[in-house]
Amino acid sequence: MNVYLKIRSALSDKNKGRLTRFLIQTGLKPKVNKRAVTPFKQGIIVFSADFEMAWAFRFSKTRQSEAVKKGLEERENVPVLLGLFEQYNIPVTWATVGHLFLNECKQGSDGLPHPEMPRPGFFENRNWNFSSGDWYQHDPCTNVISDPSWYASDLIDQILASKVNHEIGCHTFSHLDFTYKNCPKSLADAELDACIRVAAEKNIKLKSMVFPGGTFGNYESLKEKVFTCYRVPMNNHIDLPYVDSNGLVAIPSSLGLDKDPYGWSKEFHLKMIRRFLEKTAKYKLVCHFWFHPSMDEWYLENVMPDVLNLVAEYRESSKIQVKTMGQLADEFKKLTAETKRREGRNKYT
Ligand SMILES: [Zn+2]
Ligand SMILES: [Zn+2]
Numbered sequence: 001m002n003v004y005l006k007i008r009s010a011l012s013d014k015n016k017g018r019l020t021r022f023l024i025q026t027g028l029k030p031k032v033n034k035r036a037v038t039p040f041k042q043g044i045i046v047f048s049a050d051f052e053m054a055w056a057f058r059f060s061k062t063r064q065s066e067a068v069k070k071g072l073e074e075r076e077n078v079p080v081l082l083g084l085f086e087q088y089n090i091p092v093t094w095a096t097v098g099h100l101f102l103n104e105c106k107q108g109s110d111g112l113p114h115p116e117m118p119r120p121g122f123f124e125n126r127n128w129n130f131s132s133g134d135w136y137q138h139d140p141c142t143n144v145i146s147d148p149s150w151y152a153s154d155l156i157d158q159i160l161a162s163k164v165n166h167e168i169g170c171h172t173f174s175h176l177d178f179t180y181k182n183c184p185k186s187l188a189d190a191e192l193d194a195c196i197r198v199a200a201e202k203n204i205k206l207k208s209m210v211f212p213g214g215t216f217g218n219y220e221s222l223k224e225k226v227f228t229c230y231r232v233p234m235n236n237h238i239d240l241p242y243v244d245s246n247g248l249v250a251i252p253s254s255l256g257l258d259k260d261p262y263g264w265s266k267e268f269h270l271k272m273i274r275r276f277l278e279k280t281a282k283y284k285l286v287c288h289f290w291f292h293p294s295m296d297e298w299y300l301e302n303v304m305p306d307v308l309n310l311v312a313e314y315r316e317s318s319k320i321q322v323k324t325m326g327q328l329a330d331e332f333k334k335l336t337a338e339t340k341r342r343e344g345r346n347k348y349t
Helices: 003-009 013-026 064-087 153-161 185-200 219-224 266-283 297-316 325-347
Strands: 043-051 093-096 167-170 229-233 249-253 286-291 320-323
Touching (some): 043 297, 064 153, 064 297, 153 167, 167 325, 229 325, 266 286, 266 320
Parallel strands (some): 043 093, 043 286, 043 320
16 A cells, blocks of 8 residues: 555545545646556547446445445436436446346246356455355346336436447446456356346447456456456556556546535536546546446536536547547557557668
């Protein structure tokens, strides 16, 4: 842990808020990789959504009892978000839990949900504790009408029907811990295969991965299943992607969009977004905003429309471009391949 994180973790919530505010005011946040040699002609903004509904919270250490409520909030918010993104013509990578592609599911003959799926062993991580019962014990095994927090085929259809060219990405089938420690390769493969199968029924090819709860791992499985990219925090908020040892494009994660626990005003939130946009444009790097569709109502109604308006303004004045994770990964690989070819040529001339 670096010194900054050590100091920060020792502060009260109120003081953490003050510290971040100070860093934004003084221009120390967002941190930018100023040494990066960018292949881009403009800064690039990416939006991704962790679309997960009740699945994300069922083993949460602090919010397990809210799982269904969170799912319903997401259900309510997704159409509002789609309307906003359509108004500003901004595409999003919707990293979707595979089970949400279903309209219904049924218990197997042994009484268990999804007998076809392997399960993780018991584990505890930073956010979740799975210590008894079956991994799918909360699955209602009904349908979208009876239990609308657990199924969302209809919402995925709404995303696909939008005039904006959104991307559907992957957030695993059952929102499990994807680390090497808690997810053996056979389980990772089965989770991805299940997602690929249900997505194919809607003619979707999954290319982009968002690891549930930041549980990074099993990159080899992603490579084998022909994914191209994933979202990951880097040392700088605004940075360049890189191609990892598996040939996958790692895309920086910059800022989560939601109400803060510190009581910041709408004006301060927008000031912060402006700082991210200014630096992204200036250094021609990548800034990746992500959010949970279950975001706070105040943020959704008061801040999100102005965030999108600002992004659209920057795009209209040609300071930035907006891309999905998949588009960015393809473009980045193309540009780095061109640079390599050029460098290779230069060596012999
Ligand atoms: Zn199910
Ligand atoms: Zn998640």
